[in-house]
Amino acid sequence: MGVAGGREGGGSGVEQDLAGRFALVTGAGRGIGAAVTDALVARGARVLATDLDATAVKAAADRHGDRVVAGALDVTDAAAVERTVADAERAIGPLDIAVNVAGILRGARVVDLDDADWAGVFAVNTDGVLHVSRAVARRMTARGRGSIVTVASNAAGVPRAGMAAYAASKAAAVMFTKCLGLEVAPYGVRCNTVSPGSTLTDMQRAMWDRSPGGPEAGQRAVIEGDLAAYRTGIPLGRIAEPADVADAVAFLVSDRARHITLHDLYVDGGATLRA
Template sequence: MPSQATETELVGRTALVTGAGAGIGASVARTLADRGARVAAVDRESDGVKALEAEYGQDRISAHTADVADAAAVEELVAEVERTVGPLGILVNVAGVLHAAPVVELTDEDWARTFAVNTTGVFHVSRAVARRMSERRDGQVVTVGSNAAGIPRTGMAAYAASKAAATMFTKCLGLELGRSGIRCNVVSPGSTDTAMQRALWPEDDGTNAGPPRTVIDGDPDTYRTGIPLGRIAEPLDIAEAVAFLVSDRARHITLHDLYVDGGATLRA
């Protein structure tokens, strides 16, 4: 077994990555492809995944469009990927939405959509893929959650609750599938430089100089500690954690929740 990452460690594996059109999902798709996997990149919007396909070539990354909140569409997607790309040995659930607002201002629609994508979407895709993995008695599932699932955040109740539910779902799935040799883990990022994260920042002067100091240093008014490592994560930091967990280097790790947040939650 290799002791470190190699460009060939995932050769022969087929991976499905949701939310692959941008941000963490796109970085995960690239990282798995760079290690030799054939990747089915899935997103509700087609532009980002088509760009990945053009960048890598269809034999390495193929573009697929689906809304993970739609159970029928997910079943069709997984059947298509298995037919046209290959038997799935890796699933990475990245698709997610964020509606930031105090609880008293959250709309029913925002709450429902948050759970439809962040929680029910994880269920839909994981169920469809797990059925096939179980028959083959092999596979890895990683859900990209959030450190907000483990510590309260002001203005993020819907997001945090949905990610907490997805985290526990993934652990329960891993418990059920363990005897089939299928490993299920969670990667929980903290603040990561993505469009979703930048939408939370105040309007800047157009220079994109970086995150507000409160993201790095913390903000007592919102009961938020800073980031001990003194930097915001890049999508690649999360993708590398995912790549480790789906590789044979993590062959005895399951039901684990790996925080990749620079110590921001003090592992609360």
């Protein structure tokens, strides 16, 4: 881990309701993870921003100066996660917040799904959530406070063709987080999930690039719906931005949500009709 350089972070006009808190964010190199880091810093928190891509996470952290510590982390490596959490608490202080954002998508029809792709998706999206949540929960319960949020997906609640591994891994992460939340609630620790729909990230753009009609057709099908894929559109008529998801995370980890736990908050513009 190294301290990122650059200018001081923080957003003008944003309530500093996380001042003095220390947060761990995984998958912080880009997309939703980077937006979560920005949102927490803007609200006064200090953040340990981690990602498998050390270069990406350092670049994302550079804009916040000493408010963000950047570190490379493979969430599939339980020992590495434990070392990172222990080192961070010794060097900086107790973790008050943990946000599981790291995730991958490997799409294929089930009959064509490779065993290695299935295992790889679960290793990051489910095992990684276990490793991080377990490491921080052990410490949070001992202190009698803390908040853990897992960024899942609305695909966890609605079947998606060609996305069985991703959807199943996210559904497992949602139920794991709820079960953890039940166990740690007596110790004052809250656990919630945020389930985005289609969001303007590199992962989403890669899916559009593979669309038969090209990226524009892919985006249009998401917004308008695709009957052939048994997929409704987005009632709000727009694709989410990473900041939309990050704002939901920032709310759930704040004291404004102090009586909310075991909750799965959909941030999808109504796309699943909350099925």
